[in-house]
Amino acid sequence: MTQLLCWCMEGIGGLRYVRLRKLMQKERPRRVLALLTKTNILCAAAVWDLPVHLVVSERNDPRRQRLDHLWSHLRRIFYRRADVVTANTEGVLKALQAMGPWKRLDLLPNPLPGGLSVVEREEQSNDRQREVLAVARLVPQKGLDVLIRAFASLPPSVREGWRVTLVGDGPERQALEALASDAGLRESIRFEGFRSDPLVFMRRASIFALPSRFEGMPNALLEAMAAGLPSVVSDASPGPLEMVTDGRQGLVVPCDDVSAFATALQQLMRDGDLRDRYGAAARTTLRSLDWDVVELHWRSVLALPAQP
Structure with missing residues (x-):
């Protein structure tokens, strides 16, 4: 069975699987935490017959994610090897429940990103710049074309003094730059490329935009909320909606x-007090993701002993 499994995965996973299998056989780790669907599948196959505690984490909603039939079928098979199958949102957890049964299925929320603290000094309104920020890969999933079109549709009197900043890179960059240029907004929409310091932008911006077409629980949203930013988010996936309630955190x-995205942007761009209220609520919401709160659960899922 194991030899047949290895032969099949070599054909499907190619060199990545072969290297991963050899690495697992050599290093014999006690625990493995895998993230993202195809990586999860390859890891499950690579440790199939090894004494490894395997945790796989599904980061996107399987009901919305576009996965070809073969990989979708393999997920149902290989996730059964996992000692724990996890989701980082309730919506993804429900989707996984329908795909089971699993040895153990658990909600494993993203902890507050390292280096952040919700007890930091709240930035004053006059420290913020008139900036709408998006931090994302430049791919169709992230819906950044919607953000650009929405900003372009605003009356010039509303846009005046404001800019959109896109932090991230990807295959859609050229098309998005052309879209901004065609709208006559090349000077008002800035493409910063990949940056290892997105918090610099989050601490100076006034609004965070998440127009995604599907999501799991994006760390960029959590970072923005921890930085006290109000958000405009799409309703495409349940994950972000577990953190942002309409009229509370954004x-x-x-x-x-x-049109709806433009209306929401305009509402926040025109009302500084509203931005402050939503930003403060976002910080409060993030307290539930402090490491002190989620550490015990992470240790349980990873089969780690509790800290003395």
Whole structure:
């Protein structure tokens, strides 16, 4: 069975699987935490017959994620090797429940990103710049074309003094730059490329934008909330909506609705007090993800002893 499994995965996973299998056989780790669907599958296959505590984490909603039939079928098979199958949102957890049964299925929320603290000094309104920020890979999933079109549709009197900053890189960059240029906004929409210091932008921006077409629980949203930013998010996936409630930590709009996204942006751009209230609520919400709160659960899932 193991030889047949290895032969099949060599054909499907190619060199990545072969290298991973050899690495696992050589190093014999006691625990493995895998993230992202195809990596999860390859890891499960690589440790199939090894005494490894395997935790796989599904980061996107399987009901929305576009996965070809073969990999979708392999997920149902190989996730059964995992000692724990985890999701980082309730919505993804429910989708995985329908795909089971699993040895153990658990909600494993993302901890607050390292280096952040919700007890930091809250930035004053006059420290913020008139900037709408998106931090994401430049791929169709992230819906950044919606953000650009929405900003372009605003009356010039609303846009005046404001800019959109996109932090991240990807295959859609050229198309998005052309979209901004065609709208006559090349000077108002800045492409910063990949940056290892996104918090610099989050601490100076006034609004965070998440127009994604599907998501799991994006760390960029959590970082923005910890930095006290109000958000405009799409309703495409349940993950972000577990952190941002419409009218509390930000505004929620229908997916791919340029007009609705523009209306939400305008509402926040015109009302500094509203931005402050939503930003403060975002910080409060993030307290539930402090490492002190989630550490015990992470240790349980990873079969680690509790700290003395």
